[in-house]
């Protein structure tokens with residue numbers, strides 16, 4: 001971390017945390033846009049000037065040009081109730097109408113909206129007209145199940161066309177959706193259903209992943225099952241998409257097949273016109289406490305910024321581009337850059353169900369060749385995996401259709417950036433490294449292709465209309481060359497409007513550290529040109545493969561196992577996944593002996609890893625679990641994660657003088673002479 005960033009929750013001893021990303025700053029390469037690209041680009045340097053001259057007028061123009069309003073807005077921003085913003089507050093609109101119907105009305109009904117590629121190789125082509133029919137039917141089907149405007153619907157689906165249809169059907173009737181990533185466990189699903197008090201869950205029998213069919217419906221059944229001591233959920237119906245033909249348990253009266261419901265439904269549906277601030281969706285994300293936060297996004301501002309960023313950051317030309325974002329709809333990237341951004345802009349996109357290595361490690365490149373993908377958006381962890389598999393794999397495919405490459409989720413290390421540019425982008429496609437968050441709703445900091453000279457490893461500049469800065473502890477902007485906290489100093493259209501049901505937590509998490517400005521939770525540095533480099537989280541949130549995981553949430557999961565007395569979790573630097581979850585556990589007295597020999601330790605580790613998978617989901621499984629006799633704590637009882645990270649990353653343990661008992665680290669180190677470790 002930069003020197004002038006001082007203690008945060010996990011830096012109780014005042015020592016700067018090392019994110020391992022500082023070496024990014026030694027990069028000085030920069031790639032100016034080619035004149036040909038610049039001449040054709042959607043974005044022009046004048047956008048910055050325009051936004052700077054009158055930010056609100058700039059956003060009003062974007063909202064008017066990129067979004068279709070039923071009732072035009074007259075007020076751009078009302079910030080009088082800060083930090084809850086109202087953007088375009090007196091306008092009315094419908095998100096699904098904007099994403100689908102208006103393109104059909106404009107004569108583009110036969111344009112392909114989605115090229116779907118299933119993992120087993122099945123394909124489906126969905127035009128905008130097809131999408132309009134299917135979304136309308138699904139909206140009628142939801143209405144028939146009693147869902148009305150304002151009701152919450154949980155979506156727990158694989159990456160199939162129905163996932164997008166389900167989101168849009170909810171939006172069409174003004175029922176906020178809460179998409180839960182299919183990799184989350186029944187327990188995680190249950191808590192999200194309960195928090196949002198959902199009326200309907202949309203799921204599938206299963207999906208295809210890594211060459212076989214995996215099940216999804218059983219997790220829904222388990223999540224909805226009556227439980228001792230727990231309130232029954234508010235769910236009345238479960239809509240089930242048939243994807244894999246596997247047998248499913250059926251609850252009569254509650255469960256309904258998606259295809260039956262859609263067949264029975266009318267193909268005409270009038271969208272419900274909602275106010276700009278009507279909730280569009282809730283999306284849960286990890287915070288610094290054990291309880292995930294339901295990030296709330298509303299309609300008008302969110303759609304405006306999703307469309308604006310998708311058009312300018314990816315230089316989308318709807319008539320000619322084929323766009324592909326590899327994110328799952330379970331994450332915010334799948335919301336803004338699979339469902340909403342591309343469809344709002346009338347794009348043709350690819351949706352792929354499976355993993356990049358099924359059935360072979362060239363699957364992604366094969367898909368790019370097949371559909372002539374021209375804009376490709378993925379995460380650094382995936383790029384690093386492909387690098388590891390070797391460039392001879394992508395080299396077998398024709399990737400010359402690619403003209404813009406995007407990266408999201410974590411900082412992209414310069415090596416991966418250079419590889420991405422050379423091997424995938426043929427040394428010509430600009431790379432946009434896009435910084436944003438579930439909370440920001442859309443991209444905030446990114447180069448603009450055709451305008452910005454790109455630098456490997458840096459997200460660089462706030463987009464036109466966005467005001468971001470790096471500040472010190474006193475909220476003062478740091479000079480070029482300095483480091484501190486990333487903040488967003490002015491409201492933006494797609495900003496979160498709150499945490500579902502918890503206004504205080506919203507204020508506390510984002511707005512209390514520096515009153516009046518948004519605290520993103522990321523450390524950052526400005527280079528000599530004033531470009532922003534992201535340095536990782538400054539709170540107890542880890543970033544594993546571009547996904548946010550809370551150390552506290554995993555610790556809570558571990559201590560809920562009867563074997564465990566105490567647990568501490570850290571994110572250790574990992575070559576492939578950015579960070580990896582490493583847990584240190586103290587076993588309860590009667591179990592402590594079980595881990596005495598390597599076999600016992602391995603069994604304990606396996607049990608605990610599975611336990612975390614059950615409580616949260618396989619993505620949260622610790623890479624390593626180390627059984628220790630003690631945890632390093634300060635006199636005030638706080639765990640010094642910095643020291644544990646040193647151990648997890650095989651470094652010499654740093655200054656331990658502020659520990660209540662400084663012999664603890666020796667004890668841990670000696671107990672770890674042979675750490676048990678396992679990989680997925």
Ligand code: PRX
Pocket residue numbers: 285332333407408409410411412433434435436437438439459520521522534536537543546547548
């Ligand atoms: O730490 C930053 C990192 O991911 C966090 C947001 O995570 P999430 O809400 O899950 O959204 C991920 C997809 C938008 C941020 O606080 N992050 C995201 N993009 C970047 C990044 N860090 C560095 N560079 C990025 N491009």
